[in-house]
Amino acid sequence: MPKPTRNLPRYLPKEDLEKILAGAQRNRTARCGFRNYAMMCTLIFTGMRKGELISLKLGDVSLSEKTVRVRGKGDKLRIIPLVEKVVEAVADWLQFRPQCPQDYLFTTFHGNRIDPTGMQRDGRVSAGNGGRSERCHGSTPVGVRLKP
Numbered sequence: 001m002p003k004p005t006r007n008l009p010r011y012l013p014k015e016d017l018e019k020i021l022a023g024a025q026r027n028r029t030a031r032c033g034f035r036n037y038a039m040m041c042t043l044i045f046t047g048m049r050k051g052e053l054i055s056l057k058l059g060d061v062s063l064s065e066k067t068v069r070v071r072g073k074g075d076k077l078r079i080i081p082l083v084e085k086v087v088e089a090v091a092d093w094l095q096f097r098p099q100c101p102q103d104y105l106f107t108t109f110h111g112n113r114i115d116p117t118g119m120q121r122d123g124r125v126s127a128g129n130g131g132r133s134e135r136c137h138g139s140t141p142v143g144v145r146l147k148p
Contacts, residue, residue, distance in 0.1 A: 017044055020040060020044075021037060021040055021041060021044070024036040024037045024039070024040040025037045030096065031096040031098075031109070032109070034089075034092050034093045034095075034096045035093050035096070035097075035106060035107075037089050037092075037093075038086075038089040038090050038092065038093035038106070039053060039106055039114075041085055041086045041089040041090075042068075042086055042089070042090065045082070045083050045085060045086050046068065046070075046080045046082070046086065047080075048068075048070050048072075048080065049072065049073075050116060051116065052070045052071070052072055053106070054104070054106060054113065054114045054115075054116060055071070055104070056068065056070070056104065056105040056106065057103045057104060057105060058103050058104075058105055059103070060105065061082075061090060061105060063082075063087050063090060063091055066081060066082045066083075066084075066087055067079050067080065067081055067082060068080050068082055090105070093106075098110070098111045099111070100112075
């Protein structure tokens with residue numbers, strides 16, 4: 001019996017990814033805009049998973065070496081190079097990041113770790129600002145990560 005054919009996923013074009021990044025910057029406060037922009041840049045340009053992103057610690061990122069250490073599924077360590085756009089976005093966020101006892105890279109206003117549900121909501125808000133009317137990969141953080 002032949003395998004059923006699978007449709008290839010549709011991905012967001014470059015223009016829509018740029019709109020998502022622009023949408024991530026639009027927020028009630030500058031601090032939140034810088035954080036969301038840095039988070040979306042990191043997702044888009046590294047391909048890391050949402051859980052990996054919100055689990056990043058300050059010590060995992062080396063802006064001078066332009067790398068990030070990510071502990072992924074199966075506790076495997078990956079070192080991912082960062083493009084200049086991500087380095088700049090994270091550096092900007094670090095200027096606004098609240099002082100807190102938590103050493104997570106991305107935090108809330110109160111200095112707590114970002115909640116995965118909140119990350120999904122923020123990703124959808126950013127995608128909504130991207131102007132996409134049809135449902136396709138890329139309209140959530142997972143879909144953005146799957147961008148080839």
